[in-house]
Structure formats: structure tokens, C-alpha cells
Amino acid sequence: MSNVPTIRWGILTTGLIASWFVSDLMIDPPDAKVKHIIQCIGTSSLEKGQKFVKEYCPSQNPQLYDSYEKVYNDPNVDIVYIGTPHGYHYRDCMQAIAAGKNVLCEKAFTLNAKQAREIFAAAKEKNVYIAEAMWLRHRPLYRKLLELLHQDKVIGDITRVFADFASEIDIPSLPVTSRYRDLSLGAGSLLDLGIYSLTWLAVALEEKGSANTEMPRIVASQSQEEGIEVATTAVLQYPGGRQGIATSTTKAKGPPGRVFVVIHGTNGHVEVSGDATSVPEFFTVYEKQERYGGASKVFFEKDEYEHTEYRFPVVGLGFVWEADNTALDVLAGRKESSIMPWAATVHMMDIMDEIRRQGGTVYPGE
Template identity: 55%
Template structure:
């Protein structure tokens, strides 16, 4: 980690898929209010041609050009890389995290962090033994709009609760994938890679439910009761429906994901109901919120009340916030994120393990 007025983090990017391109595109955008400086130091993928094409498309205007490698191991071995960003499919996360950790690298790994809670514990045990930083890249949790919304809902800082006592939240992630038309080699049909809607997109609906229903910080969460059902096409889960119920408050969450239906875009992606009003979160999908509107209570027979809209639309997609917080963590010598600590990653994986147990999805790695 280089030192300057704001911290500098030099990133090694593992693989050149869509999620890595989004991450890199955000990090190279100029930002006058940046909390950290980000340098794409190295790109590692399966061939130099892929690495060159990725750099030409996404880093043409970058101040410095990255080292290009035809393997992941060369990124892990690069002494100028401060932190490795892992954007491979879920089923490879444990393998890639352990390899980076063994090389002494700090790691920011995409969601879902691993395929199950047992794998997550194995990664964190390795990080603890090696003394390196590891965090799950759940970018939704790092967004300022999420923190602002939680403050409004729960009166954090001594303010009033914007909609009274929260009693229910609903989050629905819809994305259409023609499963029957996909080749057998598609990752969307490969259980070893974590195929299904839950780990791919349902985790965002689940994260919204947790963040909106549980006022506790990640260090002291409440475990909800879970009731889940799943549907399948060709043996792959395509629709998950979950009810969360928080015993201490009675709050309920309806958590939905499907790859069988395309939702209206933009639209309402999350709703939060309270005793004195409600909130609608707007955006294309739950992973890409753009605004939320706070409404007073909707009385019987009345038209929909006027609400106050809070807009967070921006040029960047939102990866900048998790990257900034990672850089700040590393500069401070921390080994885990306070926003997404290891215990919270494990808790979310345990909840998804239980959803899969009830719904019937089983991965080979669960054995």
C-alpha cells in the first residue's frame, strides 16, 4: 500500500468477465471527491490476448497501463499488487481466494463469497493464519444510499423514524435466462459453479431484506427464521421464494429471485412498510438502486400520497464505494471490513445454505 494524502491501492484483477469490467470501469472514472486512489496494476486471465483486449477496452485512458498475465498465479506473485479482486464464478472463489492468500495477497472477492458456509470458513481460517485482509465484495452494503436509508428508517443519530416501526420488506430480483436454449457447458447450468438464481441474484434480494429489517450493525445481527421454496428447470433452480421472520420484532421479509421473468426497467425493486408510511426503492434491478421515495401512511380510499424522493443516480455503477473502503481498511491495517465482516459473510452463507436445504438445491461441494 503506497502512502499519499489519500491511500493508493494497486489492484490485481482476476479474470476479464463482465463483473471485472464493471469494477475496473468504475475505478478509472475521475472523481474529485475520491476517498482513495486506485491503480489497476495487473490483469490475470487465461490468455494474453484476452488480457490485451480487456486493457484496450477498459483501460485505454488510464494514467498507467497494467501488467498483463496469462495466469492468475502471476498476479498473485506480482510484488506491486496490494489487493487482488476476484471476479470468477462462485464455484471458483474458494480456490482463487486460497491461492491468493497463500501468496500473501489481500483479497476482495465477489459475491456470493463461496458456495456454502463451510467453504467461507475455510477461506477465513486461511486468511487469519496468513495475516492478510479478505472481504466479500457485496457492493450494495457500501452504497451511501443504503446507509442513508437505514438512518431514515431507524432514526440513527437520534432522528425520528421516517415511517414509524418497520414491519415488512419485499425485494424481488427478476432476470430472464432461457435455460432450455443454453448449452450444457453454460455456467448457468453447472452446479459445480453455483448455478441457480439464489447465489447469482437472489443474494441481492436477501441483502436488502437483512439491511432493511435488522437495525443491528453487522457485528450484532439477529438471525431470522426461514421458510423457503424453489423451482427447477433441467435440475437447475430458477425461482426462489423466501419468508424471513425476525423473532424479536415480528418483522417479515419476502425475498424473491427468478431467472424466468424479465422485470420492468426502471421500476420499484424494493418496498419497506412501516406503521406510519412506506418506502419504494427505484432502479433497474436490486443490485442497481438509483433512488428511493419515502411516503406517509396510505389511508383507505385515498390516492397514493405524495412522497419525498432521494436520488442517487450517478455515472459510476457503485463499485467505487467498496473499493474505497477496502483501500481505507488496508491503509489502517485492518484485516476485515466493518461493513461486511467475516461473521456476516458466514451468516449470509448459512442463511442461503438453509434456503437451499429447504428448496432442494445441492451443490457437489456440499458433500
């Protein structure tokens, strides 16, 4: 580790997603690309912060601050990680940028595309790095699938994609103060779960990873409960008739190890599996085989397909690649991620804005 560069993080907050991210920063693999230092943590409670440090980064001794402003103003912080709820991202990003800090902000990046555009404009003016922390796009599994689909064309031309994220949350039983019930914080299945389904559509239907991709035609429907969106279904149609179907819900939970993404092509299909749509474990490529005499069959048989399974080593909880890639960007002086460029974030927010418009979900202030 003595020959690798060092990056110093300022962490906002001590919530669940921040605990996962920090836990992975503590991993010290032999082939490490970067040494991650938790320089400081901003928390609403110093007692909570002390407990967080003891549990998730005990080998380091980060400074604990009782305000986020102190994190932004710490001269020893190279980059700020924002793990607050969606509804606070705009405020926190703008404050960090104003202080001249580089930023990695959790998904969903903002509540809407307007906020995202304003943040990127501010970052450009201040000449600082900022990226959306869509960890799925950084995973080797996702990067390999992108290559196989678009460079190697293992299943021919993509025709159709289906992606689902179901994670049961009993909304009515939660207190009204819960972020899952607070519309000002972006409550609902779309920003929490549906963004992953839409990201899986992007790997197959948007070769450039959503950058410089035209807006698809969208037909969407949402269901609400207690005033909160609990189910979303969206059909995205791209040029050439290619379709993507993205669904999300907090009303059900899929079984472990299930197939949650299916990508159809002219020469086969791909199935992506795992315990959660955000944490893929492997994917299987099924390539069509020649049929006897070229005759078509009504029912496909298993031996009509040759299949190859792609598995990837598990490293921590899966945030390592995102953290390393972000750190290397900042250390190299880049202001934008090639894996999660600004255009990709804005494009995704535009899509979700249109889904919400059709589904009737409006956040306060819009």
C-alpha cells in the same frame, strides 16, 4: 490526485464483472479519496487480456499474466480482486491468502457457509484483509436508507419487507458449459440474484447489517428447470413477528424503473426503484398523515401520505464506493470491512444454505 494515497490492484479475470469493476477504477473524480492502479491482470488468454486492457483500462499499462498464481506472487500488488464465478471463489481466495495477499472477492462469496468460515479462518491466521464485494451495501443510497430507517425511524417500527430480483435468462438454450448451467459454479437464481433481495431485507430487518444477528425462521421454496434452480421464494421471520419476503427468478424480467423493494413500517412505507435490484436509482419515503377524526379508512388515498424522494448522483457503474472503501481499509491496516464484516457474509451464507436445503438445491461436493 497528488495528495491522495495509492492502491495497486491485481485483477482476476477478464470477465464481465471484472470489466465493470476495472472501468470504475479508471474514474478520476476531483474529490477522489484514493488513486487506483491496475498493477496486473490474470487471464486464461493473453490475447483476451490485451483486448481487456485496451477497452477498459487503456490509460494504464498493467502486467498481463497467464496464471492467477503470478498475480498472487507479484510483490507490487496490494490487494487482489477476485471476479471469477462463485464456484471458484473458495479456491481463489485460499490461494491468494496463502500467498499473503489482501482480497476483495465478488458476491456470492462462496457456495456455502462452510467455505466462507474456512476462508475467514485462513485470513485471520495469515493476518490479511478480506471482504465480500457486495457493492450494494457501499452505495450512498443504501447507507442513507439504513440511517433513515434505524436512526431517524422515518416510518416507525419496521413490520414487513418485500424484495424481488427478476432477470430473464433462457437456461435451456445455453450450452451445458455455461456458468448458468453448471452447478459446480453455483448456477441458479439464488446466488446471482436472490442475494440482492436478501440484502435489501437486511437493510430493514437487521440493523447491524447482518453482523451479530440471530438466524431468522425461514420457509422457502425453489423451482428447478434442467436441473438448475430458476425461482426462489423465501419468507424470513424475525423476533416480534417482523417478516421479510425475498424472491428471485431467471424466468422473467421486471420493467425498467420499477419498484423492486417495499418496506412497511408502523408510520408509513418506503419504495426503492430502479432498472435492476442491484442498481437502485432512488427511494421514496411515504409517511402517514393524521386522518380526519382518527377514523380509519378501508382504502388509503394518496393525500394521506407525505412523501420525500431521495436521489443520489450516479458515479460510473456504481463500484467506486466499494473500491474506495476497500482501499482505505487496506491502507489503514484493517483486516475486516465495517460495511461488509465477516459475520455479515457468514450470516448471509447460512440463510442461503437453509433456503437451498428446503428448496432441494445441492452443489457437487456438499
